[in-house]
Amino acid sequence: MTPLTATAVGKRYRTRWAVRDCSFSLPEGKVVALLGANGAGKSTLLRMAAGLVRPTTGELSVFGTPLRGRIHPDVSFLAQNRPLYRDLTVRELVRVGAAMNDRWSADRVREVLALQAGVDHDAKVRTLSAGSVTQVAIAMALGRLPRLLLLDEPLADLDPLAREETLRIIMAEVADRGTTVVMSSHVLADLREVCDHMLLVDEGRVQVDGDVEEVLARHRVLVGPVTDESTVEGELVSATRTQRQSTLLLKDAGPAPEGWAGAEPDLDSLVMGYLRASRERRASAQRG
């Protein structure tokens, strides 16, 4: 049973579509990177998956159950602004979590909080560092013993040490419980090394969806003379050209023709290629 399935999901805010016609199905037990520029629709997608926002069109299912305006019991959600009661102590906050949930493991929360150095359980949340706040928020999310963990920009605003600690908490959850994790980020470097599945959205649409290795293996970067692009086979994603040289990102490319050099792209150039392509489409659409 797939943790999260979207079928033609769209969300319109007044006149603007934040997400449109999104269809995908996430594999179980994977770490999914939800990538895209700021405002690409990542947060809206996650908030819909968490049952906070109802889609305007289409339907989302979590573990086979269609969402009906409230969170699925097996899902935990970390919002981008880390909403926590700031006047409560960590201990009180955890107790609030217990009070608001049918299934709750205080042990799990304690365990997660113990993974990091020194969050004082009697400290008020407002006195904690950004890193500690994120980690407490994640600990609260894990207290629900989720099978699907939705994290909106979990690493934003964290210093390198806190980033490492936070990733360790998330990865330990994957190792211990086989939880499926969806993490969004507008900074690719944050997720490059930890994801095994990617979902690239831009302009509210899914651009790339698949296992990272497989996606990379299906693409080629070809560099060759600008005058002779006709010999290149494959589906052109995007291209950058100088006076003499073309750099092409291709999907399902044929072998590199004479005079061209080919290589598998790295994740950065793949993502950049797709984002550039969608930006160009948008620009040309605006020109009419």
Added chain:
Amino acid sequence: MLTGVIEFRIDRHSGVSTYMQIVHQVRQAMRLGLLTSGDRLPSAREVVDATAVNPNTVLKAYRELEREGLVEGRRGLGTFVTKSLATEATAGDDAPLRRELGRWMGSAREGGLVVEDVDALYSAVRDEHYPAEERS
């Protein structure tokens, strides 16, 4: 209590994928005799605790090593090294070739060579003897 014998060092900025780094490091440790038959590889959770990498990646690397016939997963127990890649020539501090190289390094240093010089010399000589097309 079984504990992993080695620890992985993951360099996030090397451009080499985590998966490949793990495979390489296991192979390397086996060649150097740090890992021999019967040793247990660190569990995914242990690797996560040490390096915060994706446990799925660790398991994938182990599957690759298993496919190469270097290790074997035993249900509920962990992943174990099944053979030894170390030879007399590479394993141990007093292997003859190693001692020879040690002497060479010693004289390079005495001769005033800096580490970049040594690396350049080493790679040049290595490439002479091991042409690129022969390497895997």
Added chain:
Amino acid sequence: MIWASLRLQRLQLLTLLGTLVVGAGVIVLLRSNMIDALDSAQIAHCVRAADQCVAPDGAVKAFRTTWSTPFETAQLLIIGLPALIGVFIGAPLFALELEQGTHVLAFTQSVSRTRWMLSKLVVALVPALVVLVVLQHLVGWWLDAAGSLGPLYNGPFNRVNFAIQGVSPLGYALFAFALGTFLGALTRRTLAAMTAGLVAFVVVRFAVSGLVTGSVFAERRATAVGEVPEQRESGLVLTTGWLDASGQAVPSDRASVLNQACKTTPGGSPNTEEGYLACLRESGFAQNYWDVIPDSRAWQVHLVDVAVFGVLAVVLLAGTTWALRRQS
């Protein structure tokens, strides 16, 4: 869930508790001081009927001068409490969560939005109402002890007395609270909800009064023209006028023209009492009437009052539910 709501309302609950303890202490103290003052001024017996009692010269006047400020302060407390409950407890209840985004935390736990909302409402509202009712009755107990030497002299339909008696304060508090929560859920801004809530409460509170709607309880009294009633019962007189021979009320504009005409003789000189009354009878006026709500029915008017504000509160709470349901 109740524990969570209690913890989140801790500041407000402690403030309420403080208000209750201090308020009750002060009222009990003032009441006992006042009774001592009545005794030492030898006017304790005037409490029943201040107008008819025999007392040392100026003692009643002096007492009233000294005690009017404490009385007014106590009345103001009971009149003001509902507004304070609306502003400081109702308005921030959801606005603060929406403003700080913590509703997202609540909405992504197992507890349903409805249960979350209800538990917050109950935990915030019930203690506030308890404190209000207790203080209201303590003030009532104190003012009763002052009897007609105090504000009760003005009767239960005096606007201030009416506002602090019976179930009316409960209705106002319920309404103010619901108004605050609704505006908070709608604006998602604590300060805006507090300000708008206060203004809206004051406006509605004065525009809608149970005294107006309570006129269904008015009873018509009438005497023949020229006859003086033996004793007018105490109550709130809403209208006065004349009835014609068939018992119908004479329209007031016509009545005042005729009445004016009867005050002078055809010759133009002021009419005598007998002439005036005879003129009235000839003009078709048979009886004097007045519509009055007797003091004894005040409790019914309070019920109407609480019903009106209660219905408004229910509508506003339904609005709050709606606003929170569509909140994402």
